[in-house]
Each structure stands twice: as C-alpha cells, then as structure tokens.
Amino acid sequence: DTAVSQTPKYLVTQMGNDKSIKCEQNLGHDTMYWYKQDSKKFLKIMFSYNNKELIINETVPNRFSPKSPDKAHLNLHINSLELGDSAVYFCASSQGGPSSNYGYTFGSGTRLTVV
Amino acid sequence: GDSVTQMEGPVTLSEEAFLTINCTYTATGYPSLFWYVQYPGEGLQLLLKATKADDKGSNKGFEATYRKETTSFHLEKGSVQVSDSAVYFCALTSDSNYQLIWGAGTKLIIKP
Numbered sequence: 001d002t003a004v005s006q007t008p009k010y011l012v013t014q015m016g017n018d019k020s021i022k023c024e025q026n027l028g029h030d031t032m033y034w035y036k037q038d039s040k041k042f043l044k045i046m047f048s049y050n051n052k053e054l055i056i057n058e059t060v061p062n063r064f065s066p067k068s069p070d071k072a073h074l075n076l077h078i079n080s081l082e083l084g085d086s087a088v089y090f091c092a093s094s095q096g097g098p099s100s101n102y103g104y105t106f107g108s109g110t111r112l113t114v115v
Numbered sequence: 116g117d118s119v120t121q122m123e124g125p126v127t128l129s130e131e132a133f134l135t136i137n138c139t140y141t142a143t144g145y146p147s148l149f150w151y152v153q154y155p156g157e158g159l160q161l162l163l164k165a166t167k168a169d170d171k172g173s174n175k176g177f178e179a180t181y182r183k184e185t186t187s188f189h190l191e192k193g194s195v196q197v198s199d200s201a202v203y204f205c206a207l208t209s210d211s212n213y214q215l216i217w218g219a220g221t222k223l224i225i226k227p
Contacts, residue, residue, distance in 0.1 A: 004158075041153070041202050041220040048214070056214060090158055098214040101147045101166050106158035 003027050006091045006107035013081055014115055021076045021110045023091030031055075031097050032074040033104070034066060035090040043090075048098055049074055056098060081114045088112070117142040121205050121218035128195055129226050136190040136221050138179075138205035146209035148172075148181055148188040153202045153220075162190075162203070200225045 004025045013019055025032060033056070034046040048056035049068040063079040074091060091107040094100040122137040140146065150162040150172070163172030168183035177192045188205060205218040 041222070043159075043204070043217045043220075045214055092159075099147075099208040099210065099212065101164070101208070103149055103151075103161040103164055104159075104215060106160070108158045 004091055004093055004105050004107040006089075006110050008110060009108065010111050010113075012113045012115065015081055015083060017081050018077070018079045019081060019112075020078070021089055021091075021112075023074045023076070023107060025072055025091075025093040025105070027093060027095070027105060029093035029095045029105070030071055031094045031100070032068065032071070033092040033094075033098075034074065034076050035092060036060075037088045037090060037109070039087075047074075047076075050097060078112075081112075083114050086112055086114045117146065117207060117209055117212045117216050119205050119207055119216055119218035121203075121221050124202075124220070124222035125224050126221060127224045127226065130197055131194045132225075134190070134192040134195045134199070134223070136203055136205075136223070138188045138190065138218060140186050140188065140205075140207050142186075142207055142209045142211070142216075144210045146207040148179070149206045149208075149215075150177070150179055150188070150190050151204040151206060153204065155201070159204065195223075195225050197225045197227050199223060 031050045033048045047066040052068045088109045092104040094104045147166040149164045151159040152162045163174040165172040165181035171180045202220045
C-alpha cells in the first residue's frame with residue numbers, strides 16, 4: 001500500500017539509450033512532480049502536472065519528456081541518455097497544487113547511472 | 116525571489132546531544148514552512164510544518180517555530196539518536212512562488 005511508488009529503483013544504462021521511469025500514487029492527490037537530486041543532494045524541480053495538465057516545466061533538456069495518462073500516474077521518458085543525466089530522480093505528489101500547505105509525499109527514488 | 120538558506124553540513128554530534136539546524140528564509144507574503152528528512156537511500160519525508168507566524172511544528176521529538184520577526188524556522192531536538200542521521204531540508208511555499216522552494220540540505224551525522 002505504498003503511497004507514491006516509482007519503478008525501477010535502480011537503472012544502469014549506456015549513453016545514447018532511451019529509458020522510462022514510472023510513477024504512481026494512490027493518495028488521490030491531484031498534483032504530481034518530477035525532481036532531480038544531484039550528488040550533493042541538491043533538489044531541482046523538473047516538471048509538475050495537475051490533473052493531467054502540465055503546470056511546471058522548468059529548464060531541462062528536451063530529451064526529457066513527462067507524460068501523465070491520468071492524475072494517478074506521471075512517467076518520465078529520457079531520450080539519448082548522457083553521462084550528466086546520472087542522478088536520483090524522485091516522483092512526488094501533493095493535494096492542492098505546488099504551493100500546497102499540506103506538503104509533498106515522495107517516492108523512494110530511481111537511481112539512474114549512465115555509463 | 117523567495118529563497119531558503121540552511122546551515123552548511125555536515126553537522127556531527129554525539130548521541131544524546133542537543134541539535135539545532137538553522138534555517139532562514141526570504142519571502143514576500145506569508146509563506147508556509149516545512150522540514151523534510153531524507154534517510155540514507157530513501158526518499159524525502161515531511162517531518163513537520165508551520166503555516167503561520169508563531170506556529171510550532173513538531174514530530175518525532177523534533178520541533179521548529181515559525182519566527183516572522185527573524186524570518187527563521189530552526190530545527191531542534193533535545194536528545195539525538197544514531198537513527199536521526201539523515202539529510203534535513205528546509206523549504207517554503209508562498210503565494211508568490213507557485214512551487215516549493217528548497218534549501219540546500221544539511222547532513223546530520225550522529226555518532227554513538
């Protein structure tokens with residue numbers, strides 16, 4: 001009964017490959033997010049969807065494309081992977097939008113290693 | 116724009132020591148303030164929050180008070196345990212920023 005679940009937990013792939021990370025939440029939240037955490041633990045928002053509509057689209061390479069088939073799912077597809085894409089990617093959700101007073105619920109992360 | 120500044124880590128303490136991790140913020144309007152914790156190899160968890168001035172958030176023995184006059188939200192715990200070793204993030208949301216603004220995180224190491 002995990003609240004926000006991401007798959008896979010670990011992903012090792014070669015440069016130039018295309019990969020996807022999946023996220024699902026069973027909390028009934030209407031907003032979902034993708035974050036990138038670098039090796040120094042710095043968190044960077046990448047995208048946010050509210051009820052399947054893209055509401056935050058930060059400056060990230062257009063090799064990264066989010067997709068939200070419904071409000072419980074937000075997937076991240078990455079084309080032509082580069083060494084610099086190696087990081088931990090977190091999915092999160094919240095009730096009431098990015099400025100929610102309730103806080104965010106995070107998944108356990110996907111550690112992506114590009115070799 | 117809005118911002119959050121945390122004390123640099125790592126912070127290293129002995130078990131049962133008193134903990135303070137400083138967090139100050141800059142924001143227009145009336146932000147809500149949060150502390151998140153990230154244990155090794157895990158995602159972030161909401162630890163506590165405060166949504167208006169003078170509110171005190173508390174959870175698992177941790178406390179933080181929303182001080183508008185000093186624009187601070189320092190995290191405290193009276194007696195830390197080895198299991199408190201983690202990275203702690205201060206964050207805010209406000210009406211002027213349509214997202215969660217994060218501090219850089221402070222790594223806490225508790226030695227037995």
